[in-house]
Amino acid sequence: MVWLAWIGTYAIRYSLLPEPQPVIWFGVEVVLVLSVQALVFWWTGLYKGLWRFASLPDLWNIVRGGIAGALLIAITLFLYNRLSTVPRAVLLIYPAVLVVFLGAPRLAYRFWKDSRLDLFQASAAERVLVLGAGRAGEALVRDLKRENKFRAVGFVDDNASLRGAKLHGVPVLGTLERLPEIAAEVAARMLLIAMPSATNAQMRRIVELCESTGLPFRTVPRLDDVVSGRSQFNELKEVAIEDLLGRDPVTLDWTAIRAGLTGKRVLVTGGGGSIGSELCRQVARLGAGSLTIFELSEFNLYRIEQELRAAYPDLLLDARIGNAGDAAACEKLFADVRPQVVFHAAAYKHVPLLQGQLREAVRNNALGTRTVADASDRHGVECFVLISTDKAVNPTSVMGASKRVAEIYCQNLARRSRTRFITVRFGNVLDSAGSVVPLFRDQIRAGGPVTVTHPEITRYFMTIPEACQLILQAEVLGKGGEIFALDMGEPVRIHDLAEQMIRLTGKIPGRDIQIAYTGLRPGEKLFEELFHPLENYSGTAHAKIFLAQPRSMSWDLLNAQLARATQAVADFDEDALRRCVSSLLPDFAWRDTDGGTVVALARPS
Secondary structure: OHHHHHHHHHHHHHHOOOOOOOOOOOOHHHHHHHHHHHHHHHHHOHHHOOHHHOOHHHHHHHHHHHHHHHHHHHHHHHHHHOOOOOOHHHHHHHHHHHHHHHHHHHHHHHHHHHHHHHHHHHHHOEEEEEEOOOHHHHHHHHHHOOOOOEEEEEEEOOOHHHOOOEEOOEEEEEOHHHHHHHHHHOOOOEEEEOOOOOOHHHHHHHHHHHHHHOOOEEEOOOHHHHHOOOOOOOOOEOOOHHHHHOOOOOOOOHHHHHHHHEOOEEEEEOOOOHHHHHHHHHHHHOOEOEEEEEEOOHHHHHHHHHHHHHHOOOOEEEEEEOOOOOHHHHHHHHHHHOOOEEEEOOOOOOHHHHOOOHHHHHHHHHHHHHHHHHHHHHOOOOEEEEEOOHHHOOOOOHHHHHHHHHHHHHHHHHOOOOOEEEEEEOOEEOOOOOOHHHHHHHHHHOOOOEEEOOOOOEEOEEOHHHHHHHHHHHHHHOOOOOEEEEOOOOOEEHHHHHHHHHHHOOOOEOOOEOEEEOOOOOOOOOOOOOOOHHHOOEEOOOOOEEEEOOOOOOHHHHHHHHHHHHHHHHHOOHHHHHHHHHHHOOOOOHHHHHOOOOOOOOOOO
16 A cells, blocks of 8 residues: 555656656665555554554554654655655655555445444344443444444433434434333333443432333443453443442542552451452552461462462462461461551351350450450551441440450550551441342342341441442551441341342342241341440541541450450350450340340431
């Protein structure tokens, strides 16, 4: 094409002369032109372009390659023969002719390929309606045109100014409110949601509209899932319950978080669990100097170790099997590792399972925390973060009570230590081990029934990555002794959660899958709380993060009761343990742990 453009330009220029001159079809001059232009095209990357996907960036490469090539050809030929044989008009016309010669075949080839696909799609592909005519919708339709599976027949978007517009030849047919009517008019067989920046409230509305059509629907991933690497852009997936229950992302101070962890020696206890493993991933991503994982489960430890070694081969990683309540193991660990930041995620958390196992709950959740906290204090750890739960507020369960004792110890130890002891509370974590979401998913897969304890029971929900981000932010904000909690928005009715999960599988609650009520379990509340009324919570530098003031307790009394609890654990004396916990938590109602009626605590206004 370069040769044709150069010779053709000569022919055009000479044809305008009164006496046309012969065109030299090949010679030293042509060899120089071909060589210079080839180098320029190599520099612009034109040879790496694929004709099938030729677009504006490729055209721009051709334009700048043609202009730059003409300039360098002029300089080369000037050095060769002072441009004695080259008309100046040739140097001006040549780049334009070259752009046409190189751009037209690419455009024609892509048009031919797209036309073939469109003809095939018109007869064989499934008709889909795209919700959202923004950038994500445009990119989705562009990708669909390259495939043979789906054919976009229209867009639906709430932007009224787009009505009648076309993207890649696909029209915008109306607003989302008219979705059922439009889907019927165009005979759509599937709905594709292309709104990755939609809020959770918007997604709930969109899903309700999709469900009203009776058609299957898919969605492109959220932007934060794409950025974090959990999904690929324009990867169609089923709408997950996390898309509807998770809250709008909280803006965190990632610069401060990174500064607080970069180059630090970090220890995560319980690093193989749902929260602990995600915490390890984020710590590794933020550039920790070294990461030590302390985990009791051999399989969980193996799994997270293999994942991190593959993803972060340069990370100094130490995976150790051990029990956080083993004082000798903790002392050896701290002496070897000398951690600067400790995230204490090791805990038992299943409320009904622990309700009849007071000894194990206190031994692991309370005394295990004390062991790790004391080791942190002795070895000069800079920051210790206790990962707690909303069930520690006004606890009605053994699990909540054991976590509240752990909170009390860390808050009071903070007053006597150079280590910053910080507590982080959050509610239920979506898809964590033992949570209600995977339970419901298994029950739906088995055909039901889906078991809900009470029609009015509600819970706060957050995603695993969001919970870990809160923990990391607290490590930066805390000065010692604080309790941090995230504004978790409105609590979710578990009954509504069950119904929504059933609908997302394409089934109808009450007809295809039944919902059965089993009654509140021992120690279970109707409503969870994030703060105790006496904790005087207030705002922080982050609008979505709250701070609660710790409640003081006699240090001597606290240590005396924990010493008795340690002896009671050794003696397996649960009556003595009850007395210890009652002394530390006078409001804890033991009658609720025996299977009696649970007192439903009202949510604070």
